[in-house]
Amino acid sequence: MERVGILTIGQSPRPDLEAVFRRHLPGVELLVRGALDHLTTPAIDALAASGGEYPLFTILRDGTTREISLHRLKPFLDDRVKQAAAEGASVAALMCAGNFPDLDSPIPVLYPSRVLAAVVRGVCRGNRIGIVLPNAGQVGVAVAHWRENGFEAAAAVASPKEPAALSEAARALADPGLELIVLDCMGFPPEEARRMRGLCGRPVLCPQGILPRLMAEMLGV
Incomplete structure (x- = not known):
């Protein structure tokens, strides 16, 4: 096996x-x-x-x-x-x-970070995306990581342990200029990606x- x-x-x-x-x-x-x-x-x-x-x-x-x-x-x-x-x-x-x-x-x-970057590079026409992170301490490093990969990332924070926080993240990433949203944490299950897609009306990538x-x-x- x-x-x-x-x-x-x-x-x-x-x-x-x-x-x-x-x-x-x-x-x-x-x-x-x-x-x-x-x-x-x-x-x-x-x-x-x-x-x-x-x-x-x-x-x-x-x-x-x-x-x-x-x-x-x-x-x-x-x-x-x-x-x-x-x-x-x-x-x-x-x-x-x-x-x-x-x-x-x-x-x-x-x-996951490398796989996500490769997928985003492969599907995005522009360079503006939204990312959802599990804690505020990651924002600076994560934004710099995406910039190194050619993208300007707007960041929102939502813990995978607090489902209501994803709704707040969707509101924070409401800018229509963001081409897609990346759930930039392995803690979010695919079901939450589908919910985020419904909340923000844009493609959502989920590493899980x-x-x-x-x-x-x-x-x-």
């Missing part, structure tokens, strides 16, 4: 993510591994308290959330992708849309919808 790695920046299990990937990867074993799986709650709290640039929205197995710097998470993700590869995964997907550097990985890794399909193409399933 084919195996793939699903790398979360919080803790496993993540039945919500598994459900999305199983929909597109029938007969494929999902190895869900969390960057923080091996850490105690006090150790995770210490990581969160230590701060750092570009805080990422992480979900723990008890359902609570923390914001932890991308750079503090990367070494743990290096370990998790090596673990998945050792267990037979032929490819892995990172469950975070942050602008990660390359993981130290022996197998191919799908990075794109990555499983891309992985299925790579595996030929």
Whole structure:
């Protein structure tokens, strides 16, 4: 049986993510591994308290959330992708849309930030887009990332844990000059992308919808 790695920046299990990937990867074993799986709650709290640039929205197995710097998470993700590869995964997907550097990985890794940028470049006629981020601390880095990819991004903030916030984000991104909206966080499920499309009346890209399909193409399933 084919195996793939699903790398979360919080803790496993993540039945919500598994459900999305199983929909597109029938007969494929999902190895869900969390960057923080091996850490105690006090150790995770210490990581969160230590701060750092570009805080990422992480979900723990008890359902609570923390914001932890991308750079503090990367070494743990290096370990998790090596673990998945050792267990037979032929490819892995990172469950975070942050602008990660390359993981130290022996197998191919799908990075949502890179996949999203490639898709947006492929479909946009202009250079103005809207992005929805899970916390305000990401706005500056995310806007700079999209500018490096040739786009001027208007940003709104909405936590995936607060569905009502997406309505506020849609109002903040009401400018008709924005060609499409990117849910720039792996925490938003495809159902929220459909809701956002109804709220803003424009195309909406959701990495939870794109990555499983891309992985299925790579595996030929």
